[in-house]
Amino acid sequence: MRYTPSGAFGSCRYKLASVDRDRKEYERLIDVFKAHEIGYFFYNGGGDSQDTANKVADFSRSIGYPITCIGIPKTVDNDLPITDCSPGFGSVAKYVAVSVREAGLDVASMAESSTRVFVLEVMGRNAGWIAAAGALAKGARDDPPHIILFPEVSFDKQRFLDQVDKTVKRVGFCVVVASEGAHYADGTFVADAGTKDAFGHTQMGGVAPTLVDMIRNGPGHKCHWSVADYLQRAARHIASATDVEQAYAVGRAAVELAAAGKNAVMPVILRGKGKRYSWHLGDAPLSKVANVEKKMPRSFITKDGFGITAKAHDYLAPLIQGEDYPPYKNGVPSYVKLKNQLVKKKLPAWQE
Amino acid sequence: MRYTPSGAFGSCRYKLASVDRDRKEYERLIDVFKAHEIGYFFYNGGGDSQDTANKVADFSRSIGYPITCIGIPKTVDNDLPITDCSPGFGSVAKYVAVSVREAGLDVASMAESSTRVFVLEVMGRNAGWIAAAGALAKGARDDPPHIILFPEVSFDKQRFLDQVDKTVKRVGFCVVVASEGAHYADGTFVADAGTKDAFGHTQMGGVAPTLVDMIRNGPGHKCHWSVADYLQRAARHIASATDVEQAYAVGRAAVELAAAGKNAVMPVILRGKGKRYSWHLGDAPLSKVANVEKKMPRSFITKDGFGITAKAHDYLAPLIQGEDYPPYKNGVPSYVKLKNQLVKKKLPAWQE
Secondary structure, eight states: OTTOOSOTTOOOOOOOOOTTTOHHHHHHHHHHHHHTTOOEEEEEESHHHHHHHHHHHHHHHHTTOOOEEEEEEOOTTOOOSSSSSOTTHHHHHHHHHHHHHHHHHHHHHHTTTSOOEEEEEEOOSSOOHHHHHGGGGOSSTTSSOOEEEOTTSOBOHHHHHHHHHHHHHHHSOEEEEEETTOBBTTSOBSSOOOEEOTTSOEEOOOHHHHHHHHHHHTTOOOEEEEEOHHHHHTOGGGOBHHHHHHHHHHHHHHHHHHHTTOOSEEEEEEEOSSSSOOEEEEEEEHHHHTTOOOOOOGGGBOTTSSSBOHHHHHHHGGGGOSBOOOOEETTEEOOOOOOOOOOOOOSOOOOO | OTTOOSOTTOOOOOOOOOTTTOHHHHHHHHHHHHHTTOOEEEEEESHHHHHHHHHHHHHHHHTTOOOEEEEEEOOTTOOOSSSSSOTTHHHHHHHHHHHHHHHHHHHHHHTTTSOOEEEEEEOOSSOOHHHHHGGGGOSSTTSSOOEEEOTTSOBOHHHHHHHHHHHHHHHSOEEEEEETTOBBTTSOBSSOOOEEOTTSOEEOOOHHHHHHHHHHHTTOOOEEEEEOTHHHHTOGGGOBHHHHHHHHHHHHHHHHHHHTTOOSEEEEEEEOSSSSOOEEEEEEEHHHHTTOOOOOOGGGBOTTSSSBOHHHHHHHGGGGOSBOOOOEETTEEOOOOOOOOOOOOOSOOOOO
């Protein structure tokens, strides 16, 4: 299972409303816990999941039901606060860095008589961490990526097109990494698919083709584009060894925290001082984690808004170190599939 | 360099017209060969490149200039004739199989409360070999991918939507691998970007979002989509060891054929008889290779047109065997960059 990506236990996207708005759902949850004698609730995920864990902890405390709620950090978005990074991010970062380096070589070899611009769309609704990781592909100054579009920097169409054109003229080609959440100053997403997910967030997809249309109708260079979508976050085959180690460490720490009687906390990764990268574990109250979104600090983004600073590089680089290859069988990774047999339900079906 | 993807020497996309139409270009080429005392012309690529090599061989023979022209098979499209497979294809096939397996696990884990359909768009303008390779992700019958769209099978919107819906109802989710070249019976591409490349081919991109729009407006399942584009064909990090070995073997064979005095030929990979996969090298005249496109035989595609047969699986599976990881430095593959210093030009600049 250590080598298997995604939620091998299954996963859910269900956002609990506040207790005031939907008390019945919380009560049902506690009823299920009681019926099955569940005393520990581990909840693995990003900001919304930590918020859910916090709400469950609050409610169970308020009614005096002794459930232990521990959040476990895990989000490719890397936007959880307090923890230095979020497990899952290092591996996506590595995937994006490797992909940019590879596709960049492809474009470089073709640019003289064919494609001159390549746009890779990556995840990151509100935070540009994943897009920033593309910069780890860079060896020398003019290496790809040449332009990164962050959700933290308002998109300015003319400035973007000028930068693409300038880059093609100077370097011969231009590689762009665009966050799915890239948006104009007024908040409009560069490509708004118009649909919403279970959490009410606008569902993204389509920044890359939108940018390519702008370039074709603007400077007119030949473009190619890619949307990595689930490929990036499920890419266990190119996982960061550092990330895998940290993911396991926070899982273990969660159990240890629960066993030590802690409640409503989340284990966090803390970076050691000093030039050489080191990390150790701590914990943070869920109330301080819930609903805080850690975006890229301005000091991590270059003045022109199209790249990352040395400070950002120092932060990101250690997170993609090391390869942790899965075992292969018949040419593909031999990932496991759990049977996930549910226990017999003890309560009658839930009526909304 | 063995670990570096793409054309490390640079690459070109330049289609020679016929000698009748543009004799001056051919004459210039021979003039350049003469000026620099070039006696060997190795041309590495797919169908169009082999056609170019053949034209150069024909022309030099017709004017009595003794240049040795050897084509070297290399195309991710796997559509060269005579050779059992084309170097480059096995690695893309592995990338697609691995990606489908990984993204498939992601969708499977989310399907109950979120995304139910995932569409991956892969390369393959006229031949469905790359899309077919997605099927190597399959372990059991209901594993992803559930639907493959080949250019060899006319696209029927209603049949496709029915199949998606049926699959979601039976399996809980549906993973689709779509060839960029998927088209309707009248030849219209499912997504026609409307632009053309240097060879006059319509430039693709956008099948996945088009299919997703159909599903959203049809059965209405929540979808995600990905376009692999250059990521797939530059993915040296997940190269097939079998493919790497064959790529080197045909390169070596090309030099050996030239040294042995052969002309206007291309080394080919020939599959041994017997259940256990084996291969050896042969050669074929460029005249028999040029302008022949090897598509998926009908016997490789299931009756319903949405999957591959056991025969296709037996053909494809050996080509993705073995991993051939590149060395890493700072968390990313340490690919080389050649200086590619050009020799001093001996002729005056070319005037069209």
